[in-house]
Amino acid sequence: MSPFKLAEEWLPKKAKNAIRGTYAILGIAAIILGLALLIWPGATLKVAAIALGAYFVVSGVVRIVTAIVELGLPGGWRVLDILIGLMLSVGGVVMLKNAALSGATLAVLITMVVGLGWMLEGVMALVESWRMPSSAWAVIYALLSIVAGFIVLFSPVSSTTWLILFGGCALVAIGIVAIVRAFTFGKSKRK
Numbered sequence: 732m733s734p735f736k737l738a739e740e741w742l743p744k745k746a747k748n749a750i751r752g753t754y755a756i757l758g759i760a761a762i763i764l765g766l767a768l769l770i771w772p773g774a775t776l777k778v779a780a781i782a783l784g785a786y787f788v789v790s791g792v793v794r795i796v797t798a799i800v801e802l803g804l805p806g807g808w809r810v811l812d813i814l815i816g817l818m819l820s821v822g823g824v825v826m827l828k829n830a831a832l833s834g835a836t837l838a839v840l841i842t843m844v845v846g847l848g849w850m851l852e853g854v855m856a857l858v859e860s861w862r863m864p865s866s867a868w869a870v871i872y873a874l875l876s877i878v879a880g881f882i883v884l885f886s887p888v889s890s891t892t893w894l895i896l897f898g899g900c901a902l903v904a905i906g907i908v909a910i911v912r913a914f915t916f917g918k919s920k921r922k
Contacts, residue, residue, distance in 0.1 A: 746803030747917035753797050754916060758909030760789050765902030768895050777830045780841050783898065784826030787848050791820030794855075811858055815851050822848055842887040845898060850880030852905070868915055872908040875901065 742750075764782045771778075794816030798809040822844040829840060853876030860869030879901040883894070 742917065743803040746801050749797055749801040749803075751913045751916050753793055754909045754913035756793050757790055758906040758913060760786055761902040761906030761909060763906075765899045765904075765906060768899030768902065780826045780830040783841060783845055783848075784823040784830070786902070787819045787823030787826065787844065789823075790848075790852070791816040791818070791823060794819065808858070811855060815855050818851060819848055839887045842883050842894065845894075846880040846882075846884030848880070849876045849883065849901070849905075853877030853880060865915065865918075868908060868912045872905065872912060875905055875908060879905070 764786050767782060794812045798804065798812035798816065804812075826841065826844055853873040856869050856873035856876060860866035860873065879897075882897070886893075
């Protein structure tokens with residue numbers, strides 16, 4: 732078996748539950764942060780940087796802990812989860828430490844970290860969905876994350892309001908899909 736293949740039907744129940752829990756935690760965090768950005772659109776760049784930085788730190792830590800603690804995961808999955816978790820955590824800490832930078836500089840920093848973070852989340856979701864029998868939700872999650880990352884990366888100096896609005900919508904959508912994945916991961920298809 733490939734170290735990168737995550738065949739849901741071959742995983743022990745404990746590993747499936749760990750993955751479901753990861754999706755649920757990340758989905759809830761994304762929805763909460765997305766709604767906060769949408770409800771208070773006039774929030775400052777500093778507040779947006781803190782919210783997004785916190786999301787990346789939580790996302791990174793959850794991925795690292797899951798990769799280290801859950802013994803039923805393939806080796807390749809563990810390595811990718813740890814590397815992506817470290818990158819997300821470092822990016823989140825950088826955002827939290829530099830939240831008071833000037834507007835233009837902070838907009839570029841936020842944009843680059845958000846874009847990279849979403850692209851990495853999307854790549855990880857694609858890796859997770861490799862040859863899975865029911866991968867539609869994983870692919871949707873991956874595509875949403877990758878598209879969101881590209882859009883943000885290619886418009887680094889665009890309006891902060893647009894970034895907050897788009898970021899809020901994307902986080903809510905990604906969160907909803909992650910929660911759906913939490914309920915569907917490892918469940919057998921009904922025939």
